[in-house]
Amino acid sequence: MRDPLVSDDATGLIADLAGRQQTLATTESLTAGLLAATLAGVPGASAVLRGGLITYTEATKIALAGVDPAVLARVGPVAAPTAEAMALGARRRCETTWGVGLTGVAGPDPHGGHPVGTVFLGFAGPDGCDVEELHLHGGRWDIRVAAAREAIVGLRARLAVI
Structure with missing residues (x-):
């Protein structure tokens, strides 16, 4: 039986990374490992997926991903600079080509002044780091599922321009 979360994009991402002999790690907050688990559902993922950090709290963002406490004090856990630091932390801690950081508000309540559905995706790669801000809908x-899917699509898009 096929994993219901694994899409053609997830399969394509694993193939894209493998074809380039590149690796990936994640730091996940609102998705709590869903991105890494989705990618691990693709046959051959072990060739590129090196690991993932689940940093559901500010303390674990600091301890596991190496997010600077000053960043969290300045902008909070749901912000572009935080997602960037999380992506860089995944890349650095797991010694990979790419790091992806996901942070946001899945609900049911707003958090830190951000409405439910606000998500920041950080992408750290060989040429630097950038962040996407999303406004997702639903429960x-x-x-959470949409954030993981958008991270997969976002990384594939970045690989396409290299």
Whole structure:
């Protein structure tokens, strides 16, 4: 039986990375490992997926991903600079070509002044780091699944321009 979360984009991402002999790690907050688990559902993922950090709290963002406490004090856990630091932390801690950081508000309540569905995706790669801000809709599960899917699509798009 096929994993219901694994899409053609996830399969394509694994193939894209393998074809380039590149690797990937994640730091996930709102998705709590869903991105890494989705990618691990693709046969051959072990050739590129090196690991993932689940940093559901500010303390674990600091301890596991190496996010600077000053960043969190300045902008909070749901912000572009935080997602960037999380992506860089994944890349650095797991010694990979790419790091992806996901942070946001899945609900049911707003957090830190951000409405439910606000998500920041950080992408750290060989040429630097950039962040996407998303405004997703639906329930908690819908937002988490959509965030993981958008991270997959976003990384594939970045690989296409290299």
